[in-house]
Structures are given as C-alpha cells and as structure tokens.
Amino acid sequence: MTRSVHKFGGSSLSSAKRYHAVTNIILQQAALGDVVVVSAAGKTTDTLVKLWQSYRQADQQAISDVLALLSANQFELIADLLTDSYKDSALELLDAELISIGEKIASQHLQEAHLLAHGELWSARLLGLYLQQLNVAAQSFDARELLTLAQGVLQHEKNVIACGQFSATKYNVVTGFIASDEQGQTITLGRNGSDYSATLFARYICAESVSIWTDTQGVFSTDPRKVKQAIRYGKICRGQANLLARLGNPVLHAKTLTPLKDTDIKLVVRSSFDSSSAATEIVKEGFAKQKRFITNLDHYDLLKVADLHEGEVGELSRIVQHALHHFVEKDEVYLLVPAALGHQVLTLLAGRCNLVESNVSGIALVCQHGDGHQLAQSAKVILAENNVNLRFIYSHEDYCILLCEQQLDTDRLTILHDKLVSVSQELAVVVAGLGNVGTVFLEQLKEQLSRLNQLLPVKLVGLIRSEQMLFNPTGIDVQNWQAAWQTHAVSYHEAELLSHLAELDYEHKLVIDITASEQFSQLYPQFVAHNCHLICANKYAGTAPLAWYEQLQQSLKQRNLQWRYNTSVGAGLPINFALNDLQNSGDKVQRLSGVFSGTLSWLCSQYTAEVPFSELVMQAKAMGYSEPDPREDLSGRDVQRKLLILARELGLNLELDDIVLSPLMPEALSNGDWEFFVDNLALLDTYVSELAAKAALEDKVLRYVAELVLSDDKVTAQVGLQGVAKQDSLATLKPGDNIFVINSRWYQDNPLVIQGPGAGKEVTAAGVHSDLYWLCVSLAK
C-alpha cells in the first residue's frame, strides 16, 4: 500500500473557510491511510508564545487577555465548523484545557513546550472531528505518543513501531511540531517544526510522497511579492533546497529535508489556496537541473567564530530555534545570524566569537555549481551601479553572499533578478505535426534559432506525429532533426507524452500544435496543467464548445501562460493582431467580412469550367493549401471555424453553430469516407459548374465569403458562397489570397483591409514563427 503525508500550515487553517478548503484537498488529493499533519491555526502559536511571556513576567492582566483571546479564537472555529455532540465535546475539552492552563499558571507549574503544544492539539482534534462529522473515516493523533527523542536524539526504531498505530482505513490527522522525551515530557521541534514532523512521519511509514501545503504556489526564484518576474520552479534538487533552507528561505526549512536523505520520498510544495495550481517538487540530486535563486537577507549579524566544533551549528540552531548559516573564508569561520538572535549567539559562544558586521542586509545568490564566484562579481558591479555600498562579500562554487547596510528595495532586487536570474532561463519546445506546415516550420527554425536565442535560449526537445514521437529533454539537434527522427522516434500513448512533459525541467515549456487533429487539441488542458504555453495553427481548440474554451483560457490565466494562435486564421496574415490592436486603442469593430479560406480563394479564382473543379481540389491539397481532408474546406467548416475564432477574439461568446453555414459541395458528399468522396467527384463538379454558370449569367464570379455583423443588440454571422461582381475587391483577389475587411467606429466608410496569402506552408510556418518570436520576447522581459 502506498501512502502519502500531507502537511497543512497555520495559514491553511486560519479560519473555518480554510478548514473547508483543507477538507476538500484531503478528500480530493489524499487517500484513506494517508497521514495529515497540522500546525496550529493562524496565529495561535504566536498567541501562546505571548501567553508564555506574560506568565514569565507575571503580568496577570496580559495573561487573562491572552487566555480570553485564545478561547475566543478556538470557540469561533469550533462553533463555525462543528454541530451537536461534536461541538459539545470539542467545547468541553477546550474548556477543560483552558482551565488546566489557568491552574498551572496559578500554581507556577506552566511548562513552555507543554503550553505551545496546545495549538497543534486543537487543530488536529478539530480537523479530525470535522471530518468525522462529514462521515469521513478519520482519527486524530497526538504526536507525543508517536515521536520520542532521548537527549535530543530521535528514537527511530521506537517511533517506527509507534507509527504502526496509524490506521490503513482512515485519514490519520496528527499534530505537527511536537514530540516527547523518554519521560513523556513535551518537546517542540522548533519553528516550522511541523514540516519536519511531516517528513519524519513520511520516513517512518515509508510514504511515497510528502506534500507541504502552504500559502505560496511552490518555490520561486525570489520573493514573488517583491519581484513580479520571479520564476516559479517546477523542480529543485535536494542539494539546492538544503542550501536555500540554510540561507533562510521562507518556504523550505532547514530540518525538513533531513529525514528524506537516502530515500526516494518525493517532497512537493503546493498551495492550499489554489490546490489545482502547479507545485514545486524537491527531487533527488541529478533529477533536476540546478537553478538560480536570490534570497533576501534582511537584518543579519555576521559573526566570526573560533574553534567551532562539529555539529555545533546544528546545536546552536536548535537552541535559538532558527536556521543558521556558516561558511569558511580565508580559514576563518563565519556565522550569519538574524540580528534579533545575534546577542544570544554571542553569549552562547562567549569568548570564541566576535561581531564582524551588525544588523546588515543584502542577498544570497544560489546558482549552478561553479557559477558562484563569477556571479558574486557581477552582482557587485550591478549593486555598485545602483549606489549600494557593500560591506562584505563571500563567494563559493554554489552560491555567494553580498551584505550591505540597507535592505535592498524592490527596484534593485528586480534589476538583480533580471540580470542574474532571468538570463539563465530556457524555453523547451515540443512540436506536434510534422506535415506540410510542420516540416517547413522546422526548416525555418534552423535559421531562426540564433535570433530567438538572443532573446531566450530555446531548445527543441520533442517532435510528435500521430503515431510516433521523439523526446530528448537535453535537446534535439535542429539541423539534423530528420536523422534523429529516423533513428530514435518511437510509438507512444498520450500518457507517455504527458509524463515526458511533466518531467521536462525547464523554466518555460511550449507545445506547438501544427496538427489538424481535434483529439490532439483536447489535450491542451493537460498541457497547461504541466505548465506549457501553447501555440497552434490547429483550429479545433479555438472553436471548441464555449465552456471548455473558457475553462482553458482561465487555467492559462491562473498559471500566467500564453496561448498564441495567429495562424489559425489567415495563415501568416496579422488579422488577430489587427483586431486586438483596434480594441486596445478604443475602437469598436462593427463588421468583419471577406474571404478567409486560402483553398476556396484559390479554387474559386482558378475555376474556369475548362478544368473540372475536383481536379483543382486535388491540386490545392497537393500544394498544401487545403486541410488534410479538403472536405473540411469545401464544407465551409474551416471558414466557419475561422470566423468563430475571430468573433471570440472580439469578445463574443459564440458557439460554432451560431454561425450560419452553407457548404460549397453537395449534401450527398458531406457524409461517407474519403473513397466515397473520390468516387463521386462528378457530383461536386456538376454542383459547382451549375452555380458558376448561374453567377456568370449575372456577370458575377463565385467567392466563399464570411461575414460577422455586430450591432448594439444583435450579432449575425454567416459563411457561404456568393456571386460577386467582377470588379469587387473580393473578385479581383489573387488566387489563394485572403481578404479581411474591417469596418469599425474609426474605419466606417473606408474600411481597414488586410489582404495577402491565406494559406501555404511557408507563410503559415512563418506565422507560427511570429508567435514563437513574440512569446520569447514576452518571456525574456
């Protein structure tokens, strides 16, 4: 049986609403038998610490105020979540505990750890009862009965046996942060000790994974509240995570990773406020590429220590309840200590320690092995250019520390991040569809790559056809992709493709869909779930049912991902840009019309009745103008899709069937397979020749026209064949050209016209490159 551990921190349990959210996460993402570790709700631990301080100061007024606050907070949570006997028993227990605390205060028997333990006990009991009230099999545990330390050393064998109490058929809700000594006295595991409890339990029950549910969406390259461009990393290797923890990263804590050493247990940092959002996985060394991070160091003391013993930093960290970082520079040992704890550490190391810098701030830059010294120099130059006087620099192969007098403001952090972190990002590209357009796209990529690389290093990592794929996470040589395809392409299932995408450890990932497959387009939500940007020439997703389409747009927005589909209408013509630009500049489109199909434009222009229409259809297919099945063009469906894509671009909530369609082929040919179509082409020829003859009688030519009219209260949309006067701009189009005629508030009588080739491999592939280029521009910003 595989089990997981889920840990919820104080912010995840700060109100009844948050308990509801946590319960939903448990029910959806955990399984019976899993262990759920909880911290004290909201600010409960801080309040308990305040109570302890008031007790030490014998401040009776403060004691009764804090007790009243604790009681009110717990009462509110219980009253909001529990009913009937669940509520009664929880309130009864709470009352008894508060009375007992009061008695201990009065008799001077209060113990700090025992007092602090109440926060976690209350959370575990409340969550357990709330689950039971919902008829969910759940049991709550006091970790003091499961985790024992003797003289500060965890009793692993004993603890493993104790953890055998966890039920395989219930959710096991257990307190974080607390353990007991051999005499059964309460011990706390230090600030953020609940994360440590979670990884300890994971080790003891041989869990598959530990999820740390917190209030941020994983681990970022720097504080996302300060630097907008902070990158959320999908994977971080344990070595870097450890270093970040020692340097005071607010999400990863120093001891958390220790129990996972030499295990395969996966550690994931996820947001309990947005449980569907992407997370950060902390993986074993070598399973993620090394990344760059900037950690803020605000208000630190730098101490120089003589004769530091082995294990002494760990011991000091335990005493001051804070991760401490130490390093050796020119044979001298330095300790970086939060300024608030500097005095305590100086006292603890009395006679062996002196203060080098007092209350300094700055940054630690964690980087790829070997980059640390160079990065320190670059950071020094950047900070000097931005008027920051450095007090101290230390550099190592894997990181560097730069300390200065003042805290670095958002502007300076952003500059550092742009110049030192963002530059190390890469974009991994997967191309699906190696047909007419796809192969030309790859040919053009050979030249285009150097331009893109100046913006953002781009790596082609995957190629996909309907039945085979080639994946190489370290990069496929674009110049020789055909040879690599010949030797390494393999058959695949969708699940394999998705797991390859999940595994890709790049700052940015992109799937380019140049297939004509509806089935492939239906995978977009899963691509987005794996944090992939999307570029497509395929029109299916853009014309999918509105609910699906809107959900996709929403998921993209939530993850800050882009979807570009410039070529799905008008091939390389900038019609999407034009419509967006008009709207962004305050214009209002009133009518959009024209010829939107390259194939139908070419067929209608070339048709003279001397060559059968069906022969021209086959030529259009051979030239790569038509859809893989040209009936998609002849049915008018392709144009209907294009008009819908543009209508949605204008903010209209239309479905495909809201656009009236009349086809350019007889009804009899719309059904049946390709053979049937080929066998009955004569029907098509007769159908078109009759319509053309009729139009000629009126001195007109046939054109397949799309039209969308927007008035204040009504939208009409249609696509179909029309007889057009020979001098009309639609009639004089070059074969294969599209024309988009836009009437708007500012272009009312004299419309804005975009005209040019509307199909063809080169222009379409170039249009996909335009999307790729602009994606790189925006990611490189």
Ligand SMILES: NC(=O)C1=CN([C@@H]2O[C@H](COP(=O)(O)OP(=O)(O)OC[C@H]3O[C@@H](n4cnc5c(N)ncnc54)[C@H](O)[C@@H]3O)[C@@H](O)[C@H]2O)C=CC1
């Ligand atoms: N040809 C043109 O002028 C234009 C084409 N487009 C769009 O570009 C797309 C590609 O067009 P073409 O290159 O002409 O088509 P194509 O038929 O030549 O190539 C399609 C490719 O997609 C692959 N494919 C099909 N189903 C797949 C699946 N389920 N998974 C992965 N790969 C799959 C096929 O193996 C083939 O390599 C179409 O969506 C089309 O509407 C858009 C604008 C212009």
Ligand SMILES: N[C@@H](CC=O)C(=O)O
């Ligand atoms: N088949 C389409 C190709 C572009 O979308 C067309 O002919 O316009």
